[in-house]
Amino acid sequence: MTNRQIRDFKEKSMKSLFFIGGVGTIFVLILICLFLFTETLNFFKTYDFIEFVTGFEWKPGTNPAQYGLLPLLAGTLIVTGGAIILAVPIGILSAIYIAESSGPKTAEILKSSVEFLAGIPSVVLGFFGLIILVPAIQSAFDLTTGQTALTGSVILAIMALPTIISISEDAISAVPAPLKQGSFALGANRWQTIYKVIIPAAFSGISAAIILGIGRAVGETMAVMMVTGNMAIIPGSELFLSSVRTITATIALEMGETAKGTEHYYALFAVGAVLFILTLGINLVADAVKKKQRAGV
Amino acid sequence: MTFENKDLSGKRNPAPKKESQKTTCQKNSFQKSTCQKNAFQKTAYRKRQDFFQKAAFLAMKLSIISVILILLLIVGDIFIKGYSAITWEFLTEMPSNQMTEGGILPCIIGTVELVALSLLVAVPLGIIAAVYLTEYAADGKIKNCIEQAVNNLAGTPSVIFGLFGMALFIKYIGLPMSLLTASLTMGLLIMPAIIRTTQEALLSVPKEYREASHALGVTKWETIRRAVLPSAFSGMITGIIISVGRAAGETAPILFTGAVYYYPRLPDSVFSPFMALSYHLYVMATESMNIELTRSLQYGTAFVLLAIVFVMNLAAVGVRKYYKMKFKPN
Numbered sequence: 001m002t003n004r005q006i007r008d009f010k011e012k013s014m015k016s017l018f019f020i021g022g023v024g025t026i027f028v029l030i031l032i033c034l035f036l037f038t039e040t041l042n043f044f045k046t047y048d049f050i051e052f053v054t055g056f057e058w059k060p061g062t063n064p065a066q067y068g069l070l071p072l073l074a075g076t077l078i079v080t081g082g083a084i085i086l087a088v089p090i091g092i093l094s095a096i097y098i099a100e101s102s103g104p105k106t107a108e109i110l111k112s113s114v115e116f117l118a119g120i121p122s123v124v125l126g127f128f129g130l131i132i133l134v135p136a137i138q139s140a141f142d143l144t145t146g147q148t149a150l151t152g153s154v155i156l157a158i159m160a161l162p163t164i165i166s167i168s169e170d171a172i173s174a175v176p177a178p179l180k181q182g183s184f185a186l187g188a189n190r191w192q193t194i195y196k197v198i199i200p201a202a203f204s205g206i207s208a209a210i211i212l213g214i215g216r217a218v219g220e221t222m223a224v225m226m227v228t229g230n231m232a233i234i235p236g237s238e239l240f241l242s243s244v245r246t247i248t249a250t251i252a253l254e255m256g257e258t259a260k261g262t263e264h265y266y267a268l269f270a271v272g273a274v275l276f277i278l279t280l281g282i283n284l285v286a287d288a289v290k291k292k293q294r295a296g297v
Numbered sequence: 298m299t300f301e302n303k304d305l306s307g308k309r310n311p312a313p314k315k316e317s318q319k320t321t322c323q324k325n326s327f328q329k330s331t332c333q334k335n336a337f338q339k340t341a342y343r344k345r346q347d348f349f350q351k352a353a354f355l356a357m358k359l360s361i362i363s364v365i366l367i368l369l370l371i372v373g374d375i376f377i378k379g380y381s382a383i384t385w386e387f388l389t390e391m392p393s394n395q396m397t398e399g400g401i402l403p404c405i406i407g408t409v410e411l412v413a414l415s416l417l418v419a420v421p422l423g424i425i426a427a428v429y430l431t432e433y434a435a436d437g438k439i440k441n442c443i444e445q446a447v448n449n450l451a452g453t454p455s456v457i458f459g460l461f462g463m464a465l466f467i468k469y470i471g472l473p474m475s476l477l478t479a480s481l482t483m484g485l486l487i488m489p490a491i492i493r494t495t496q497e498a499l500l501s502v503p504k505e506y507r508e509a510s511h512a513l514g515v516t517k518w519e520t521i522r523r524a525v526l527p528s529a530f531s532g533m534i535t536g537i538i539i540s541v542g543r544a545a546g547e548t549a550p551i552l553f554t555g556a557v558y559y560y561p562r563l564p565d566s567v568f569s570p571f572m573a574l575s576y577h578l579y580v581m582a583t584e585s586m587n588i589e590l591t592r593s594l595q596y597g598t599a600f601v602l603l604a605i606v607f608v609m610n611l612a613a614v615g616v617r618k619y620y621k622m623k624f625k626p627n
Contacts, residue, residue, distance in 0.1 A: 007516060010516075010518065011516050011517060011518050014517075014518040015433060015517075015518070017425065018425055018428050018429035018432070018433050019429060019433065020425075021422060021425030021426045021428075021429055022425070022426045022429030022430055022433075022434060022439075022443050023439070023443065024422065024425075024426065025426050025443055025446045025447050025450065025488070025489075025492065026442055026443055026446040028446075028450060028485055028488075029446045029449055029450055031461070031465065032450075032453065032457065032458075032461045035460075035461050035464040035465055035469075036457070036460065036461065036464075039464055089360070090360045090363060090364065091360075093356055093357045093359075093360035093361070094357070094360045094361040094364050096357055097354075097357035097358065097360065097361045098361065101354060101357065110361060110365075112614060113364070113365055113368055114364065115610065116368060116372075116607065116610055117364070117367070117368045119539070119542050119543075119546075119606045119607070119609075119610050120371060120372075120546075120603065120606065121542075121545070121546025121547070121548070121575055121602055121603070121606060122546070122547075122548065123546065123548045123575045123576075123578050123579050123602070124371075124375065124546070124578070124599050124602055124603055125371065126579070126582075127375075127578055127579075127582050127595065127599050128371050128374060128375065128599075130582055130583075131582075131592075132370075132374060158367055158371075161364060161367075165364070189346055189347065189350050190350060190354075191346070191349055191350035191353045191354065192346060192349075192350070194353070195353075212452070215452050218454070219452075219453070219454025219455070219456070219457070220454070221454065221455060221456040221548070221549040222548045222549055222575075222579060226579070226582065226583060248454060248456045248549070251456050251459075251460065252456055252459075252549055252552055255459075255460070255463070255552070255553045256552060256553055260467075260468050261468075268460070269460060269464070272456070272457055272460045275454060275456075275457060276453065276454075276457050279452055279453060279454055279457075280449060280452075280453075282452065283448060283449050283452040284449075286452075287445070287448055
């Protein structure tokens, strides 16, 4: 072979290697779907689908065992909802502050702090919540236990904050300067410029940030599991002050003690599939919203 | 909205002054109607807007301060209470007396091995995928699909990766619950983040580098290897370092793929189960023999875990700064 042929061969083989690596990511995603859904199908061979989706009881220990999705879904939704109510205003206001009214040096420090907050492992946050927040909430609301949906919401809000702050900060910083200058030239003050010009211009980016924050909160496992009390019941009138069990916590708590191939094992995969579909949907929506931003500006 | 604009035009061109009784100006009446009366005194409208502005900025400051305070509270609590638990024995001894005494050596070793092995999985795969996306793939369906897949993988909850790892590596392939299976699972989990940061780093390499290299007759792969990858190195390293922190801290993916409650030996091969800091902290804080008694051990474990993550974050910041200084354009 001539030098040239060797070189061409090398080029071609590198090209195919990179192609395989790139397509490999799709393959991994497909593989995850495949395993999740085949195990889920195994579950519906022995358990009625309607009973799963509309069941009010999650009792794997009783005979016959009951695998009702609703209490777990309710747990996830209530904890996530609370977290978003707490995190969205604080997150967006912080993002605006970092992007618009702090100097470049302060902004750098604040951004690094947010990154640090994002880096705290969820199990450490859960530990902190368990030791500091749980007793605090117990005494503040005079409860028998401080392990409530509210506790989970606060911890999840802390986890969702960095996502919301950094993505909306990016979107706000990306608003073209001429838009702002035009607004100032018309005599608008800084706040008027922010809420009449900048926020509308960065709206899709901020929405994407919120949606991704929701995604992060829905999928969080360890921290939630450590502070919410894990009672698989649909919260009654106490709502945020009752103990709940999320989808993620159920999987993490029960999978370790379940023999592979049993109905319980497959049931946990079915619950996992629901979680996967939920986060997949959230991701797709966030993606679509972000694309809108790119097309708009 | 438009006061200052008109005041300005009024000052510049005061001749065609017409007395207007308007106290508020309409948006489109920019020609003649000057608001002379209000030139040097604030209108009620302006005052109200200034008040809103002050309130809004106060709210912003309170928000960012609360975020910083939360960070300081968590970090402070764990560092202060954890620091007193750190002794040489704590770091270098096996847990003893049903994990109510002793150290966390096997957890530290386990976590280090887990991180190293999962990087071994994720870094090559991630870099290859990122290079394909930025350097080879043409805009089109395949590129779109891959980017979509990476996005979705990045957004998939870690506990799902745990389920997947267990189903694939343990149930179907038949590997034992071990360091290997946990690392493979963790590797897949951190891969999307590495792809993204590498992609960003590659995109920030100026086009001219590639064009100059091509102009010299260098082939594509050689260009990537000699011109593009070295210039993107700092960005790639930053991403990898942050992934180290992530892999050390994640617990859910290793729960049912290899981490065990108690294994007071150092793992002798990749096929043995292992103890990890993150799982150890969870177990000690929720299920240990005497939760109150072992509080200081728990704080010590949390301290070590948090310290690893923080050192990694600081290192990432350092690398970024170092390369910025080194390659500062003159």
